[in-house]
Amino acid sequence: MSVNTVAPTTQKDISTDASPGHHLSALPEALSARMRLPLKISNLTLNSRVLQSPLSGVTDKVFRRLVRRYAPQSMLYTEMVSAAELHHLKKLPEVMDIDPDEQPISIQLFDCRPAFLAEAARKAVDQGADTIDINMGCPVNKITKNGGGSSLLRDPETAIAIVKAVCQAVSVPVTVKTRIGWSDDAINAVEFAQQMEAAGAKMLTLHGRTRAQGYNGIARWDQIAKVKAALTIPVIANGDIFSVDSAVQCLLETQADGVMCSRGTLGYPFLVGEIDYFLKTGDRKLTPTAIQRLQCAKEHLIMLWDYKGLRGIRQARKHMSWYAKDFENAADLRDRLCQIETVEQGCELIDSAISRLKTA
Numbered sequence: 001m002s003v004n005t006v007a008p009t010t011q012k013d014i015s016t017d018a019s020p021g022h023h024l025s026a027l028p029e030a031l032s033a034r035m036r037l038p039l040k041i042s043n044l045t046l047n048s049r050v051l052q053s054p055l056s057g058v059t060d061k062v063f064r065r066l067v068r069r070y071a072p073q074s075m076l077y078t079e080m081v082s083a084a085e086l087h088h089l090k091k092l093p094e095v096m097d098i099d100p101d102e103q104p105i106s107i108q109l110f111d112c113r114p115a116f117l118a119e120a121a122r123k124a125v126d127q128g129a130d131t132i133d134i135n136m137g138c139p140v141n142k143i144t145k146n147g148g149g150s151s152l153l154r155d156p157e158t159a160i161a162i163v164k165a166v167c168q169a170v171s172v173p174v175t176v177k178t179r180i181g182w183s184d185d186a187i188n189a190v191e192f193a194q195q196m197e198a199a200g201a202k203m204l205t206l207h208g209r210t211r212a213q214g215y216n217g218i219a220r221w222d223q224i225a226k227v228k229a230a231l232t233i234p235v236i237a238n239g240d241i242f243s244v245d246s247a248v249q250c251l252l253e254t255q256a257d258g259v260m261c262s263r264g265t266l267g268y269p270f271l272v273g274e275i276d277y278f279l280k281t282g283d284r285k286l287t288p289t290a291i292q293r294l295q296c297a298k299e300h301l302i303m304l305w306d307y308k309g310l311r312g313i314r315q316a317r318k319h320m321s322w323y324a325k326d327f328e329n330a331a332d333l334r335d336r337l338c339q340i341e342t343v344e345q346g347c348e349l350i351d352s353a354i355s356r357l358k359t360a
């Protein structure tokens, strides 16, 4: 089955015209003026201040294609790439596979060894990366016990050495994505961020949680505001951006230069585009209907099958369950989609759900 067999949900389908009744809170003029300005990351100019975060196991080429359709100017990120693995592998890993027309795109790397990261950054630039992002926020034990991800918050000397080495290795901007600290009693976001800027980082994305929080609790936007006030490079706010309203609220509270969407995009590749459109125009796109979301899910499934075969079907299960929500009998569909073995099975389930919704 080919992806061409489904009529894609296009930007036009999800209307770009805001209709009366879809205007909720207005966009404050001062914010709107700021958001219409291009975002400058050193010598790179972005025409959107809304970014799609790196999400391991999610933001592969297929997912990015869907996000890109609705957010043509936003910076997208690959899943994080292990610099150590890259050093030992003969061929490039699938997570570094990017389409020739994907720009602007950033490749995110993780490790704690400056030389490995510098080498990986050169390969990433050869692949077409517009920026190199260093992961200094991942909380997963497997990564932190080897000195990577958020453990760099406790080892600023190494973090500085990494940024310096990568800056020396490539001419594209080097950026850092990190958290506000290791734990509640070790919040060092401002100092750490200043050290990254001094080492040569050209943008900093801050997830407003500590490593100890994982993904729990509320993101501390007040900490992001402190970092924004302390740096001269752009600061991107991340954490709990689940809607247009939360993006606006976060930008107002933090005065950040942009926002990065993460879990809000799971099963909802429309989010980055929705926020971007509102920030630029002050108008809201119509929210996709359940039928449109399911059409997108079907397309996502078929694209994963085309790209990764059976492995893609296994990966599709979680995506499908994220799409199947907020309509009648969604839980039942979710359960079934979590067990699909073939692309046909998934398409049949989605088609029947769409038919039921059409006749309801």
Ligand SMILES: Cc1cc2nc3c(=O)[nH]c(=O)nc-3n(C[C@H](O)[C@H](O)[C@H](O)COP(=O)(O)O)c2cc1C
Pocket (backbone or CB within 6 Å): 053, 054, 055, 056, 057, 058, 079, 080, 108, 135, 137, 138, 177, 207, 215, 219, 238, 239, 240, 241, 242, 261, 262, 263, 264
């Ligand atoms: C499934 C999943 C995978 C993630 N993978 C990455 C990753 O590869 N690199 C990274 O910097 N952050 C990763 N994150 C963290 C997110 O990019 C983001 O910082 C975090 O989810 C906070 O934003 P949120 O509250 O809007 O979800 C991941 C998060 C999730 C839930």
